[in-house]
């Protein structure tokens with residue numbers, strides 16, 4: 333009911349009387365008044381006048397389904413579940429995926445208490461200044477072909493940031509979103525699969541949106557950056573998330589159609605890894621070489637100094653730029 337009232341107020345765009353709202357929704361005027369007060373508690377600015385009724389003024393920047401706009405019929409984000417606080421959106425997404433939630437379900441949280449990076453690392457996400465979310469996918473693909481989904485997700489993110497904010501980011505293979513050599517965001521892809529069959533994939537994405545430098549933990553202050561720090565002003569998390577989900581729908585369809593080359597070309601445009609010297613640490617071995625390109629399955633092709641060309645899969649190794657990013 334609360335959200336129906338909000339919809340009416342937003343559509344009206346001028347004063348509408350409590351009586352008209354109550355008639356439209358077939359509820360009492362007291363109920364309308366109660367729900368309007370709840371919307372105000374949620375952060376909505378709604379003006380009221382004893383003679384004219386209610387008027388919608390401003391929405392809070394909360395990335396939930398009320399404020400994220402995506403095209404009609406889009407599957408990614410058709411169901412958006414928003415939490416004030418959660419352990420990790422990836423954990424919750426995996427739980428509901430196991431319970432059978434729909435392809436494209438999105439889990440967003442204002443704060444994560446145990447946000448995770450790759451290989452057991454922590455992801456600082458204890459503040460609603462970031463965009464922390466996970467997308468559940470049910471691709472009809474073989475497990476070994478999934479790597480390109482992470483690259484597709486980073487394309488969706490960097491293109492959305494460029495389109496909505498005019499900021500051009502870099503991507504460090506496979507999934508670090510970089511600005512000025514500092515980390516703006518990252519992607520943690522997890523899956524449940526059996527031989528030859530994928531049950532689900534969860535793509536977890538974290539983007540630093542509105543933090544000031546001192547809001548980052550001391551240990552990561554030298555290497556973290558936010559969109560606000562770049563732009564010099566607060567950015568709308570709900571706008572950006574809507575744009576990422578819309579881009580992801582498009583790029584994910586490309587994955588299903590086997591348009592890997594097109595996706596990798598788009599990814600390469602933003603790459604800060606290709607052409608650079610990299611150090612690969614893998615099973616107590618270290619190789620140094622030049623990152624040459626990304627294969628159609630998403631693996632990084634490195635021409636190593638020992639004369640061997642190696643194809644590297646995410647999750648197996650760490651790639652570090654020797655001379656920064």
Ligand code: BTX
Nearest residue numbers: 420422447448449450453455456465518519536537538556
């Ligand atoms: P990663 O393993 O590449 O990066 C983790 C490393 O990045 C940490 O060890 C730390 O040095 C640094 N770091 C931690 N927090 C931040 C931050 N806020 N900004 C910049 N650098 C940081 C990258 O892993 C993948 C991160 C995915 C996060 C999303 S959020 C939604 C979803 N839920 C969840 O638990 N994880 C994902």
